[in-house]
Amino acid sequence: MKKKKIIYTGSASILAVSAIITTNPAEAASVSEVEKLVKAARDAGTILKWAISIEGSADGKTRPWVAYNNAKAAYDQAVKAANTLPTAQKNRYLAELDEHVKLHINRTMYYIDAITAGEKIKAKQQALTHQLNLNLINDQTELAYHELSREIRKQAIMLDRVYGKSTRDLIRSHYKQSAEKVRDSAIYAVTVKIELDLAQRSIASGNFSKAETHLSEARTYLPYVSNSVIKKTLTDRLNSISATFTPKVDKVSAAEPKRIKVVFSKAMIAGTGSNGAENLSNYFVSGRAIKSVNLSADKKTAVIELHEPLYPNSSYTVTVKKNIQTVNYESLGQNDYVTTFTFSDKIKPTITTVKTQSNGNVEVTFSELIAFNSPIAITIDGKAVKYNQLNSDTDTIVVPKSELDRISLRKGRSYSIVVTGARDLVINTPNTMDTYRSTFLYNPAADTTPPEVKSLQVKDEKTFTIEFTETLSSFTASSHLIIKKGNTTIKTASVKDISDGSKTKFDIELPASVYGTNEISARLNISVKGYKDLEDNTGKTYDRTITINKDLSPPQFVQAAYDKNKNEIHLTFNKTLKSGLPTASKIKVTDQNNKSVQATVRSNVDNKMILDANGLSDGLLTISVAEGAVKDNTISQNNNRAFTTSVTKKFDQDKPEVTFFETSANGQFKASFNERVQAQSATSAANYLLNGRPIPVHSVLTISNDLQEVTITFPEGTIPSTTKYNITASGIKDLSDNTMNPYTATITLGDNTEPILTGAVKKNDNKIYLTFSESIYLENSHSDFIIILDKKQIPLENYSITIGANQKELIILPEKETTFEGDSLTIQTAAKTTIRDEAFNTLKSGTTITVRQ
Numbered sequence: 001m002k003k004k005k006i007i008y009t010g011s012a013s014i015l016a017v018s019a020i021i022t023t024n025p026a027e028a029a030s031v032s033e034v035e036k037l038v039k040a041a042r043d044a045g046t047i048l049k050w051a052i053s054i055e056g057s058a059d060g061k062t063r064p065w066v067a068y069n070n071a072k073a074a075y076d077q078a079v080k081a082a083n084t085l086p087t088a089q090k091n092r093y094l095a096e097l098d099e100h101v102k103l104h105i106n107r108t109m110y111y112i113d114a115i116t117a118g119e120k121i122k123a124k125q126q127a128l129t130h131q132l133n134l135n136l137i138n139d140q141t142e143l144a145y146h147e148l149s150r151e152i153r154k155q156a157i158m159l160d161r162v163y164g165k166s167t168r169d170l171i172r173s174h175y176k177q178s179a180e181k182v183r184d185s186a187i188y189a190v191t192v193k194i195e196l197d198l199a200q201r202s203i204a205s206g207n208f209s210k211a212e213t214h215l216s217e218a219r220t221y222l223p224y225v226s227n228s229v230i231k232k233t234l235t236d237r238l239n240s241i242s243a244t245f246t247p248k249v250d251k252v253s254a255a256e257p258k259r260i261k262v263v264f265s266k267a268m269i270a271g272t273g274s275n276g277a278e279n280l281s282n283y284f285v286s287g288r289a290i291k292s293v294n295l296s297a298d299k300k301t302a303v304i305e306l307h308e309p310l311y312p313n314s315s316y317t318v319t320v321k322k323n324i325q326t327v328n329y330e331s332l333g334q335n336d337y338v339t340t341f342t343f344s345d346k347i348k349p350t351i352t353t354v355k356t357q358s359n360g361n362v363e364v365t366f367s368e369l370i371a372f373n374s375p376i377a378i379t380i381d382g383k384a385v386k387y388n389q390l391n392s393d394t395d396t397i398v399v400p401k402s403e404l405d406r407i408s409l410r411k412g413r414s415y416s417i418v419v420t421g422a423r424d425l426v427i428n429t430p431n432t433m434d435t436y437r438s439t440f441l442y443n444p445a446a447d448t449t450p451p452e453v454k455s456l457q458v459k460d461e462k463t464f465t466i467e468f469t470e471t472l473s474s475f476t477a478s479s480h481l482i483i484k485k486g487n488t489t490i491k492t493a494s495v496k497d498i499s500d501g502s503k504t505k506f507d508i509e510l511p512a513s514v515y516g517t518n519e520i521s522a523r524l525n526i527s528v529k530g531y532k533d534l535e536d537n538t539g540k541t542y543d544r545t546i547t548i549n550k551d552l553s554p555p556q557f558v559q560a561a562y563d564k565n566k567n568e569i570h571l572t573f574n575k576t577l578k579s580g581l582p583t584a585s586k587i588k589v590t591d592q593n594n595k596s597v598q599a600t601v602r603s604n605v606d607n608k609m610i611l612d613a614n615g616l617s618d619g620l621l622t623i624s625v626a627e628g629a630v631k632d633n634t635i636s637q638n639n640n641r642a643f644t645t646s647v648t649k650k651f652d653q654d655k656p657e658v659t660f661f662e663t664s665a666n667g668q669f670k671a672s673f674n675e676r677v678q679a680q681s682a683t684s685a686a687n688y689l690l691n692g693r694p695i696p697v698h699s700v701l702t703i704s705n706d707l708q709e710v711t712i713t714f715p716e717g718t719i720p721s722t723t724k725y726n727i728t729a730s731g732i733k734d735l736s737d738n739t740m741n742p743y744t745a746t747i748t749l750g751d752n753t754e755p756i757l758t759g760a761v762k763k764n765d766n767k768i769y770l771t772f773s774e775s776i777y778l779e780n781s782h783s784d785f786i787i788i789l790d791k792k793q794i795p796l797e798n799y800s801i802t803i804g805a806n807q808k809e810l811i812i813l814p815e816k817e818t819t820f821e822g823d824s825l826t827i828q829t830a831a832k833t834t835i836r837d838e839a840f841n842t843l844k845s846g847t848t849i850t851v852r853q
Contacts, residue, residue: 117158118175257309360401667752751839775807
């Protein structure tokens with residue numbers, strides 16, 4: 001612990017010296033009298049200096065008013081006396097007072113202002129803390145959170161003005177850091193609460209798609225809520241809201257012969273996975289084979305396209321499987337959705353759009369699929385044109401640009417179009433379109449709308465941005481801009497097109513001279529005039545007054561990163577830096593062994609200070625940068641603040657990759673990595689998903705000695721059937737701490753669920769009929785059962801076993817005149833069994849069933 005310096009200087013001596021000066025300010029003081037007063041003021045300044053320093057008596061909470069008032073009074077008396085001396089002597093004493101007294105007075109005001117600002121933060125902090133201590137997450141909690149966040153941002157500049165890093169850090173820890181800790185502890189709870197509020201509003205307005213988006217966001221952040229009581233409150237509320245609209249099939253309809261539309265109440269999982277809404281096996285249409293299923297952009301409508309059209313006036317049954325899930329993995333229902341409808345289509349196809357493609361073709365879109373052999377005829381501007389050859393049923397035909405050039409169509413003009421002959425796919429009696437007559441624009445019409453100024457915004461201390469509603473033919477400062485500061489015309493430094501050459505957005509840079517001497521802001525009148533679009537339309541004059549302010553904030557350190565390719569360390573700031581070399585003497589690098597290494601600097605580039613990493617050892621490097629190591633590229637060229645950061649230098653920055661392999665064991669697969677990985681992350685069950693959900697609890701994960709292969713074995717009974725499953729791995733790190741990208745693949749997992757004896761009944765034929773949970777296969781199964789009749793085991797030779805009417809049934813047949821009659825009859829599966837299912841899982845042992853008689 002540092003020992004604080006304690007200054008014992010009596011204020012009485014300072015006050016006594018002041019008595020030397022007479023009460024009449026016009027009376028000249030002697031040099032000796034001034035020297036005594038200056039010394040007294042310096043002593044008071046010294047007391048003040050240590051009163052606002054953590055190295056002295058400062059505690060970051062107490063305002064040193066007594067020391068401040070004494071120093072201020074001593075300073076004022078010394079200045080008054082010094083001003084009575086000749087100029088040369090006066091200036092020497094005044095300079096001494098400024099350096100040793102006034103400086104500390106000014107710093108004390110910053111210190112006092114910081115405590116006042118901190119107390120304002122503390123008040124907001126206590127309001128939020130009160131809510132959290134009561135385990136409340138309501139509108140008052142949200143309001144307290146936002147008010148604390150605003151207060152921290154608002155008062156931070158006052159805290160940062162305190163002189164001395166250690167004292168400044170003390171005040172920050174008292175107020176800003178403690179407040180940020182409380183604020184951050186509530187950020188996830190407040191975020192979830194806001195998303196739930198928005199979801200409820202969306203439900204109230206009938207916008208269920210938007211509600212689901214907000215609920216999804218709430219689910220994302222809910223796991224990070226640390227307060228268990230608040231988390232439960234939010235979880236209960238989330239579940240309650242979710243339950244208000246469970247996923248379901250809203251409607252199934254067929255408006256045309258080859259397409260059936262399924263409308264869901266919620267957005268469903270896209271893709272062809274087992275739970276995907278585009279998986280053909282999740283749908284069934286009686287008497288028809290499904291060609292494809294496509295999900296709409298909002299994921300709430302699936303269009304089933306058939307290989308063959310539906311027959312008119314015929315009934316069809318559509319089944320939508322229950323295992324389709326929403327994007328939040330909610331099941332569609334407890335049972336498959338089944339509906340029957342009678343198909344009828346008497347609606348003629350129509351044309352929905354005629355538009356010009358970017359390449360000059362004309363695209364004609366129909367309201368439904370039309371037969372590829374329809375006798376379609378198209379005329380444009382009274383002339384017959386050819387269209388693309390149709391090889392299959394389609395809802396779009398295209399007239400190529402070559403045909404349009406042949407009939408001399410010109411850009412920007414309207415033309416007539418007539419289409420006939422399109423037939424739909426209704427069997428036997430197709431509907432034929434009515435003749436379509438209309439006009440269309442071949443490419444956009446000629447532009448007669450003048451351009452406008454869309455926005456004019458201040459960008460930084462010497463730049464403002466103008467955005468226009470459309471492309472301009474040109475834009476220059478001399479022709480299109482008048483900038484005035486009062487009566488003075490300001491010439492621009494440059495005009496830069498920042499819209500990738502489309503001439504819609506420009507940065508206007510002003511000269512540094514726009515600010516006068518000692519000015520930190522400037523009020524400018526901007527007039528934008530005479531600008532034209534590509535069609536020579538002139539926009540109206542736009543006038544706006546703006547205020548620009550000098551950038552006086554120091555460049556803030558953002559992050560440190562190691563660039564492997566260039567072998568450099570990049571220290572990124574929030575602002576562009578002044579070009580040139582950083583000051584190497586103000587940069588200290590320490591390796592992980594706490595050994596200091598001299599930093600070799602390279603030129604600043606944009607917002608990055610660059611250090612040469614050659615010669616620096618691999619591993620964690622600590623970098624301390626003193627104030628003024630770099631300057632920003634502003635007019636004031638502000639120095640950076642001192643900071644310390646760390647960065648890891650490593651050459652291996654390649655992320656590990658994984659491949660999944662099936663094994664011969666049921667309920668098991670292997671994850672093979674292309675490099676050695678960290679055992680802890682590779683064998684963490686949290687880093688693997690099965691069909692998008694966490695893998696079963698009690699799964700066993702083991703890693704090979706070379707740290708490149710993980711074997712994952714699921715607990716018995718968790719894989720009910722041999723089929724394909726989606727496996728996802730993520731969050732796994734290699735030995736250089738690189739984290740893999742999430743990877744998903746489909747593999748077959750073997751059924752690892754044992755068949756179970758579920759029932760036994762003795763019928764009148766003196767035979768016992770056993771039923772099982774799934775299809776079974778007999779091996780040497782005679783000893784798989786222990787039959788107890790009236791507390792006595794029936795010998796094996798007194799019965800035989802045969803397969804029953806189906807694969808889920810066995811029959812026990814009596815032998816040697818054995819009878820199964822008695823008061824009690826039970827059957828137990830033996831400790832070791834041979835009866836198996838299709839995946840070679842043997843019958844579950846130790847199951848005891850009372851035989852129904």
